[in-house]
Amino acid sequence: MPARDKDKRRALTEEELNEIKNRLLLRKEELWKEIMEDIEEGAGEEHQNLVQLVRDHGDDALEELRESTLFSLIELKHQELQSIEQALNRIEKGAYGRCQSCGGWIQPARLQVMPHVVRCRNCQEKLEKTSSI
């Protein structure tokens, strides 16, 4: 396939979409495990209640952690987890693969590298230019 074509904007095929969905689900599981480990390792005696909270309530409890020092351990992973959740949501709603800024299709090649991106390459570049000034 010529590089030009690979970079073309188009809707994902069902097969591509399924593959991406599976990757997102796997990554979510992996991240979740890492987050639990980080919390358990980082939590001293005084935080055991938080560990239990996260075990019992999962995602919702992570929000509660925001106020605690433990949160800094998992902040980046939590962000990634949230963007994965959002991508999965968009898949469910059939909105996955559309650019949030211009509404056009995001290049499939781009989605395969970064499945949770929300903007096409052009819009992302524009955004980066304006925010770096």
Ligand SMILES: [Zn+2]
């Ligand atoms: Zn765009």
